[in-house]
Amino acid sequence: MNLLEKLSIEKSVPGRRGVRFAQPAQPAAAWLPETALRKTPPRLPEMSEFDVVRHYTRLSRLNYCLDTHLYPLGSCTMKYNPRANEEIAALDGFAATHPGAPDAAAQGTLEVLWRLERMLCALTGLAAFTLQPAAGAHGEFTGILIAAAYHRSRRDRRRTEILVADSSHGTNPASAVLGGFAVKTVASRPDGRLDLDALKTALGPQTAMVMLTVPNTLGLFERQIREIADAAHAAGALLYMDGANFNALMGLAKPADFGVDILHLNLHKSFSTPHGGGGPGSGPVGVTAALEKFLPVPRVAEKNGRFTLRTKIRGSIGRMRSWAGNVGVALKAYAYLRAHDAATLRSIAENAILNANYVRAQLRDLFPPAVDEPCLHECVLRTEPEKLNGIKTLDVAKRLLDAGFYAPTIYFPLIVHEALMVEPTETESKETLDAFVAALRAIHAEALADPDRVRAAPHELPVRRLDELAAARNPNVAW
Amino acid sequence: MYSPHTAADREAMLRAIGAASLNELVAQIPADLRADGFDWPTALAAPELLAHARALAAKNRPLACFAGGGARDRFVPAAVKALTQRGEFLTAYTPYQAEASQGTLQAIYEFQSSVCALYGMDAANASLYDGATALAEAVGAAARIAGRKKILLPESLHPEWRVVLATYFAAKGEPTLETVPCPTGRLEPDELARRLDETVAAVVVATPNFFGLLEDGAGIAALAHAHGALVVAVADPVSLGLLEAPGVWGADFAVGEGQGLGNALNYGGPYLGLFACKKAHVRHVPGRICGMTADADGKRGFVLTLQAREQHIRRERAASNVCSNEALCALAATIHLALLGPAGLREVAELSVDKAHRLAAKLGAVPGFRLRFAGPFFDEFALECPVPAERVRNALLKDGILAGIPLGGYDPAWKNVLLVGATEQRTDEEIDRYAAALGRLAR
Numbered sequence: 030m031n032l033l034e035k036l037s038i039e040k041s042v043p044g045r046r047g048v049r050f051a052q053p054a055q056p057a058a059a060w061l062p063e064t065a066l067r068k069t070p071p072r073l074p075e076m077s078e079f080d081v082v083r084h085y086t087r088l089s090r091l092n093y094c095l096d097t098h099l100y101p102l103g104s105c106t107m108k109y110n111p112r113a114n115e116e117i118a119a120l121d122g123f124a125a126t127h128p129g130a131p132d133a134a135a136q137g138t139l140e141v142l143w144r145l146e147r148m149l150c151a152l153t154g155l156a157a158f159t160l161q162p163a164a165g166a167h168g169e170f171t172g173i174l175i176a177a178a179y180h181r182s183r184r185d186r187r188r189t190e191i192l193v194a195d196s197s198h199g200t201n202p203a204s205a206v207l208g209g210f211a212v213k214t215v216a217s218r219p220d221g222r223l224d225l226d227a228l229k230t231a232l233g234p235q236t237a238m239v240m241l242t243v244p245n246t247l248g249l250f251e252r253q254i255r256e257i258a259d260a261a262h263a264a265g266a267l268l269y270m271d272g273a274n275f276n277a278l279m280g281l282a283k284p285a286d287f288g289v290d291i292l293h294l295n296l297h298k299s300f301s302t303p304h305g306g307g308g309p310g311s312g313p314v315g316v317t318a319a320l321e322k323f324l325p326v327p328r329v330a331e332k333n334g335r336f337t338l339r340t341k342i343r344g345s346i347g348r349m350r351s352w353a354g355n356v357g358v359a360l361k362a363y364a365y366l367r368a369h370d371a372a373t374l375r376s377i378a379e380n381a382i383l384n385a386n387y388v389r390a391q392l393r394d395l396f397p398p399a400v401d402e403p404c405l406h407e408c409v410l411r412t413e414p415e416k417l418n419g420i421k422t423l424d425v426a427k428r429l430l431d432a433g434f435y436a437p438t439i440y441f442p443l444i445v446h447e448a449l450m451v452e453p454t455e456t457e458s459k460e461t462l463d464a465f466v467a468a469l470r471a472i473h474a475e476a477l478a479d480p481d482r483v484r485a486a487p488h489e490l491p492v493r494r495l496d497e498l499a500a501a502r503n504p505n506v507a508w
Numbered sequence: 509m510y511s512p513h514t515a516a517d518r519e520a521m522l523r524a525i526g527a528a529s530l531n532e533l534v535a536q537i538p539a540d541l542r543a544d545g546f547d548w549p550t551a552l553a554a555p556e557l558l559a560h561a562r563a564l565a566a567k568n569r570p571l572a573c574f575a576g577g578g579a580r581d582r583f584v585p586a587a588v589k590a591l592t593q594r595g596e597f598l599t600a601y602t603p604y605q606a607e608a609s610q611g612t613l614q615a616i617y618e619f620q621s622s623v624c625a626l627y628g629m630d631a632a633n634a635s636l637y638d639g640a641t642a643l644a645e646a647v648g649a650a651a652r653i654a655g656r657k658k659i660l661l662p663e664s665l666h667p668e669w670r671v672v673l674a675t676y677f678a679a680k681g682e683p684t685l686e687t688v689p690c691p692t693g694r695l696e697p698d699e700l701a702r703r704l705d706e707t708v709a710a711v712v713v714a715t716p717n718f719f720g721l722l723e724d725g726a727g728i729a730a731l732a733h734a735h736g737a738l739v740v741a742v743a744d745p746v747s748l749g750l751l752e753a754p755g756v757w758g759a760d761f762a763v764g765e766g767q768g769l770g771n772a773l774n775y776g777g778p779y780l781g782l783f784a785c786k787k788a789h790v791r792h793v794p795g796r797i798c799g800m801t802a803d804a805d806g807k808r809g810f811v812l813t814l815q816a817r818e819q820h821i822r823r824e825r826a827a828s829n830v831c832s833n834e835a836l837c838a839l840a841a842t843i844h845l846a847l848l849g850p851a852g853l854r855e856v857a858e859l860s861v862d863k864a865h866r867l868a869a870k871l872g873a874v875p876g877f878r879l880r881f882a883g884p885f886f887d888e889f890a891l892e893c894p895v896p897a898e899r900v901r902n903a904l905l906k907d908g909i910l911a912g913i914p915l916g917g918y919d920p921a922w923k924n925v926l927l928v929g930a931t932e933q934r935t936d937e938e939i940d941r942y943a944a945a946l947g948r949l950a951r
């Protein structure tokens with residue numbers, strides 16, 4: 030068969046073992062009824078330890094990753110993942126502690142969680158944080174449930190609608206619907222910012238909350254954020270900030286000063302924890318003092334240097350998941366923040382902004398920015414198929430892989446035609462960015478000279494373009 | 509800190525941009541919205557940072573862990589840690605560019621396949637946040653499919669999970685949740701039958717359940733199906749090395765907490781939500797799904813598929829809001845299962861069952877202590893204490909033992925109940941130490 034690497038199950042040899050355990054004193058049949066036992070063993074691979082190590086090492090080599098390649102995925106903040114953080118999170122004292130351990134036996138972890146919450150409060154100006162949400166979308170949903178609880182506490186039952194920007198991430202409207210709200214989309218202006226007049230028209234006694242990404246998904250600051258907050262508040266609504274792009278604000282600005290009531294941060298973006306091929310993340314949610322009582326439980330409390338986990342809080346929306354949150358991820362973010370002082374924190378944002386503008390400035394003649402002005406942490410460029418023999422953003426992205434770069438985020442935000450969303454992050458060097466710019470310029474030239482070569486890309490990867498339609502038409506999702 | 513720029517780099521870059529200074533770029537954020545100060549501790553240099561972290565970690569107390577409740581102290585082979593720490597896996601994103609992500613994608617396909625094999629299902633996703641949120645997603649999907657509103661939840665389901673479900677659906681008001689009392693510790697058919705009617709979308713059944721007891725999955729499934737309700741099973745994947753698969757006894761959806769497959773306790777997270785279902789429901793699955801396909805040359809490859817369900821395409825009409833998941837934990841589980849194979853997983857399950865039963869016999873023999881419920885259990889059991897269970901748990905800390913989870917915080921009726929479990933990790937010496945300590949307490 031024509032394939033890259035056999036599946037583990039295809040490498041399976043009956044009788045092979047990777048790990049052995051001691052024999053139990055008594056077999057299961059001594060304790061469990063026969064009828065409860067499975068008749069056939071699960072179809073899992075039988076491999077030696079070495080088989081397994083070689084298999085997954087070989088698989089790993091089929092990946093591009095941040096450690097090996099620039100990974101300029103817009104809205105994802107693929108910055109270097111410091112290894113010190115990995116070492117710290119894996120310390121036995123932290124990793125081996127059961128979440129049901131009494132507070133007295135988990136003081137170290139509780140102290141880290143409490144300190145991290147305080148640091149996130151300092152960074153954002155908000156009064157309180159929960160570290161429970163497991164990802165950004167989970168944080169959004171938490172924030173939406175908090176908004177629902179807030180309006181319910183005021184016996185205001187008219188608030189059935191949430192306003193989102195047309196440039197927002199898909200999780201914003203999806204989370205709003207999960208919370209039982211209707212979604213109304215507010216348009217952006219040609220300069221990429223939310224249309225304040227359209228927002229004012231849409232706001233009303235039915236509006237529960239306005240969700241806004243700051244900086245927005247075009248990498249631009251919502252200069253009218255104060256007016257937006259005022260308008261929302263005047264209508265009795267709350268303002269939610271999607272803080273996935275907080276890297277641009279780190280040490281520079283506090284969202285509480287903008288008038289934000291609720292926000293989530295992505296520890297797996299701005300705070301350097303690795304993405305692990307799709308997770309785990311962590312999406313802490315911060316709120317103003319007025320909303321603190323609605324935060325989910327458990328919450329960490331401190332008194333005279335002793336830390337406790339409070340599980341019963343009147344007004345709380347409940348629990349968003351089991352236990353306290355993705356503590357292993359929080360530990361890494363804590364380590365990251367402790368490696369910085371106020372000045373180096375600020376330099377994170379400054380260098381991220383510098384890098385994005387450097388890329389933008391050198392590509393804007395060939396890939397015009399969606400909004401042609403300086404950007405913050407990322408720039409959204411466009412491919413112009415009509416000037417490029419029909420070459421699209423998808424083709425450019427695939428050709429970039431050949432050049433040894435992961436592709437930017439493509440076709441997002443939805444309001445930009447043929448979008449290429451580039452977020453270099455502050456941890457990339459000038460040399461790397463120069464090479465990336467050169468590669469994109471070369472692809473542009475190639476699109477003019479030999480478009481078929483670009484359209485057929487990638488050529489240098491383990492596989493050529495994959496048939497996504499066939500995969501969806503006839504799903505094969507398990508052996 | 510982690511930026512490589514020298515002053516010269518910065519100057520050259522600013523020149524290329526045509527900006528006079530960094531401040532000029534930063535001025536996109538209006539001055540009145542910028543912060544002038546942060547209350548921030550001094551930075552720790554690398555050696556001090558590690559020392560600081562070690563000092564904090566040392567404030568946690570190492571204990572012989574007899575606690576469970578969905579978080580298990582299980583053996584993690586060294587190869588799992590070594591392979592999941594490889595940068596190629598650790599530092600990749602969700603595999604949007606399939607051609608440059610075949611390693612992650614094939615591993616997800618193997619993960620989905622392993623989950624299907626354990627649960628006896630046809631389809632699985634690439635993971636969800638944890639077991640409780642996986643259950644919330646399954647229940648939401650079941651209600652949509654059934655076109656009905658009510659979900660029956662047994663009291664024998666983890667009480668925290670019941671709270672998570674209540675939290676998830678409170679604002680929306682549907683599906684509605686009804687708790688079925690379980691005075692025997694199990695979901696009794698007549699209690700269920702009394703509540704089943706044409707408004708019930710799904711019945712949730714956990715086996716082994718929160719108290720470690722085995723439920724009559726097949727009987728419950730038959731009863732639910734007779735009323736047109738779907739069945740959502742909750743099962744510890746390790747137990748499925750030994751126990752019949754939910755898909756075989758009739759579940760339509762199956763979810764579980766996958767932490768025990770190659771992932772550390774980590775004080776509660778990151779954990780691993782397992783989600784699987786029968787083929788008919790594949791288009792209602794939340795989150796990422798990897799599918800097999802071929803490239804332009806006919807070579808086998810893998811892609812994220814059925815994306816028309818997902819938030820980035822469907823926005824407010826998506827099946828779920830899930831975006832990031834627990835991919836690295838899923839990878840750990842995949843590698844763990846490949847190392848154990850069916851025989852190793854069975855050994856782990858048998859060892860846990862055996863140790864839990866020997867422990868239960870010893871603890872139940874201590875005067876004043878007894879098992880709260882009758883009936884077969886897996887590797888956890890509810891121990892009825894003569895005093896509040898929290899006191900028992902606290903008293904045994906000095907013996908280096910985490911005796912279990914006191915259940916009084918969940919329900920005052922369970923004030924004296926301690927949920928105790930054993931895994932393959934617990935030694936005979938620890939089991940004896942536990943029994944002896946309890947004996948001293950009883951005196």
Ligand SMILES: Cc1ncc(COP(=O)(O)O)c(C=O)c1O
Pocket residue numbers: 104105164165166167198200242246271273274295310311312830831832
């Ligand atoms: C702007 C924005 N909001 C929300 C999210 C969702 O975050 P997560 O994937 O952690 O759920 C993302 C992630 O890509 C994002 O870019």
